[in-house]
Amino acid sequence: GAVVSQHPSRVICKSGTSVKIECRSLDFQATTMFWYRQFPKKSLMLMATSNEGSKATYEQGVEKDKFLINHASLTLSTLTVTSAHPEDSSFYICSALEGVGEQYFGPGTRLTVT
Amino acid sequence: AQKVTQAQTEISVVEKEDVTLDCVYETRDTTYYLFWYKQPPSGELVFLIRRNSFDEQNEISGRYSWNFQKSTSSFNFTITASQVVDSAVYFCALGTYKYIFGTGTRLKVLA
Numbered sequence: 001g002a003v004v005s006q007h008p009s010r011v012i013c014k015s016g017t018s019v020k021i022e023c024r025s026l027d028f029q030a031t032t033m034f035w036y037r038q039f040p041k042k043s044l045m046l047m048a049t050s051n052e053g054s055k056a057t058y059e060q061g062v063e064k065d066k067f068l069i070n071h072a073s074l075t076l077s078t079l080t081v082t083s084a085h086p087e088d089s090s091f092y093i094c095s096a097l098e099g100v101g102e103q104y105f106g107p108g109t110r111l112t113v114t
Numbered sequence: 115a116q117k118v119t120q121a122q123t124e125i126s127v128v129e130k131e132d133v134t135l136d137c138v139y140e141t142r143d144t145t146y147y148l149f150w151y152k153q154p155p156s157g158e159l160v161f162l163i164r165r166n167s168f169d170e171q172n173e174i175s176g177r178y179s180w181n182f183q184k185s186t187s188s189f190n191f192t193i194t195a196s197q198v199v200d201s202a203v204y205f206c207a208l209g210t211y212k213y214i215f216g217t218g219t220r221l222k223v224l225a
Contacts, residue, residue, distance in 0.1 A: 001161075032211075034212070034213075038157075041220075042217070042218075043205065043215045043216065043217045043218055044205070044215045045215075046212060046213070046214075049212070091157055093157075093159065095213075097211075102164065103213060104161075105151075105158075105159040105161075107156075107157070107158040108157045108158060108159075110157065
């Protein structure tokens with residue numbers, strides 16, 4: 001099956017700093033990737049749709065200036081949490097769309113902002 | 115609007131019991147997919163099944179089985195003879211392009 005990786009798997013950063021999370025499709029090209037956020041014991045909430053070569057589409061209520069998404073190639077999308085605050089601490093999961101209708105999920109990145 | 119409801123927040127069973135996780139969905143689309151994922155404590159989503167809206171056949175995979183009923187907009191998941199390793203959070207999801215996830219059911223299988 002298709003494999004999606006995320007890096008880093010865990011990151012701790014200080015308030016006010018920015019942190020970048022990478023999402024890579026390892027064995028297929030993905031023109032579309034998705035970014036989800038999951039709070040402890042909660043469901044996955046779609047944050048944004050990342051399209052290769054164009055601007056990301058953000059879901060309602062997601063600050064696009066805070067969560068910068070770049071999809072510079074067919075195998076890589078990055079999510080940068082800018083000026084992170086403790087309330088940004090969460091589990092971030094990406095997925096890559098292969099072909100039609102099937103998303104393959106990365107293993108997730110646990111962000112802790114101190 | 116699309117919606118996925120998993121009314122069972124947490125279920126506890128004793129090993130070897132059968133358990134059914136409920137999933138009810140709402141959509142106006144005629145073509146859609148339904149999914150089940152397992153999320154163990156590590157956090158990684160484990161894909162279990164994808165079902166096309168036109169395929170109402172029930173599916174069995176080992177100890178896992180799924181019952182899809184369009185008439186009641188339900189896509190329930192049954193684990194037969196549960197094991198401790200089945201303990202996890204299980205998510206039902208709906209979508210074609212974008213996925214909508216239910217709130218998840220935490221299953222605890224006690225030895």
